[in-house]
Amino acid sequence: MRRVAWLLLFVLLCACSQASEAPAQFKVRFETSKGPFVVEVHRQWAPNGVDRFYELVQSGYYDEARFYRVVPNFVVQWGINKDPKISQEWRQKTIPDDRVKESNRQGYITYAKSGPNTRTTQLFINLADNVSLDATGFAPFGKVVEGMDVVQRLYSGYGQTPQQNLIQVQGNAYLESQFPKLDYIKTARVVQQLVVSCHKVA
Numbered sequence: 001m002r003r004v005a006w007l008l009l010f011v012l013l014c015a016c017s018q019a020s021e022a023p024a025q026f027k028v029r030f031e032t033s034k035g036p037f038v039v040e041v042h043r044q045w046a047p048n049g050v051d052r053f054y055e056l057v058q059s060g061y062y063d064e065a066r067f068y069r070v071v072p073n074f075v076v077q078w079g080i081n082k083d084p085k086i087s088q089e090w091r092q093k094t095i096p097d098d099r100v101k102e103s104n105r106q107g108y109i110t111y112a113k114s115g116p117n118t119r120t121t122q123l124f125i126n127l128a129d130n131v132s133l134d135a136t137g138f139a140p141f142g143k144v145v146e147g148m149d150v151v152q153r154l155y156s157g158y159g160q161t162p163q164q165n166l167i168q169v170q171g172n173a174y175l176e177s178q179f180p181k182l183d184y185i186k187t188a189r190v191v192q193q194l195v196v197s198c199h200k201v202a
Contacts, residue, residue: 022054037147079122
């Protein structure tokens with residue numbers, strides 16, 4: 001009995017000394033001002049991106065984030081935190097690019113970026129088949145499996161007018177005062193996960 005107790009303690013200590021990878025596959029439910037949608041995530045498609053996404057969702061990073069760029073028949077984009085201080089912290093935490101394994105088809109979710117190895121927190125969902133993005137290194141890591149009609153109905157009246165630099169500096173205060181009709185995320189939560197694995201911190 002004592003041996004079993006020590007074994008359990010050893011396992012717990014090992015788990016505490018390691019940083020958890022994201023599950024191999026999981027689902028995230030986004031509750032939005034237009035209704036819910038669910039994204040199914042596959043770590044094998046883009047492991048660096050998925051690990052970051054899992055971390056952000058678990059921390060509640062996307063709660064109250066606005067869909068600040070909605071271009072019909074192209075993309076809907078979000079991922080700047082409501083609090084400028086939190087956004088500033090994450091802007092420095094870039095992740096390496098993943099190899100593109102899946103295509104940017106309608107409903108697939110991908111990181112926005114400004115060049116090689118610049119991904120941080122901003123995401124977009126393809127509102128149409130944007131396969132031309134594949135060749136420029138945009139690696140999808142999941143797809144909308146429920147509520148694509150909700151995604152398609154997110155408010156698009158402002159187009160690409162909201163300025164990212166002002167969102168970074170002022171957060172939701174800027175968007176709420178200048179673009180009050182923007183739809184937003186109420187909560188984003190993991191609702192199902194299949195296989196969880198761990199890796200040692202380098």
